[in-house]
Amino acid sequence: MRKYNPDFTLKDFLLLKLGRHFRLENDCKIVIGRNENENRKIIELIGGDDIIFNVVGLKGPIGVYLGVLKEDYLKKAASIIASYSKVPRGEKAKVRYWSKNGFDELIEAEPFSREEAQKYIIK
Numbered sequence: 001m002r003k004y005n006p007d008f009t010l011k012d013f014l015l016l017k018l019g020r021h022f023r024l025e026n027d028c029k030i031v032i033g034r035n036e037n038e039n040r041k042i043i044e045l046i047g048g049d050d051i052i053f054n055v056v057g058l059k060g061p062i063g064v065y066l067g068v069l070k071e072d073y074l075k076k077a078a079s080i081i082a083s084y085s086k087v088p089r090g091e092k093a094k095v096r097y098w099s100k101n102g103f104d105e106l107i108e109a110e111p112f113s114r115e116e117a118q119k120y121i122i123k
Helices: 010-015 036-045 071-083 114-118
Strands: 020-025 028-032 051-055 062-067 093-098 104-109
Touching (some): 010 062, 020 071, 028 071
Antiparallel strands (some): 020 028
């Protein structure tokens, strides 16, 4: 953790216990809940400026985006979140990304295959 985030906080440490972690780039990662309990815990941990992702209208994970905001990173994050939801094969997902401080946007994302998403997973 220190390599990518030398100023890590208690929140960063607690998030290590939750979900699947994906490194999108050196300055950005996402954490995706594996079940409802983890989704709830992620929501409880995050601050007002943290960006939360979820697929609109379908069951699936909550994700928290940690790092530098760039459009191509947001698109990757949305595609990874979509790949872990119940999006029908061949369809695009509407992914909401928002913060507790009132930021709220939608992005359309093509779900990555599980193999493509696995390229970003932190083991």
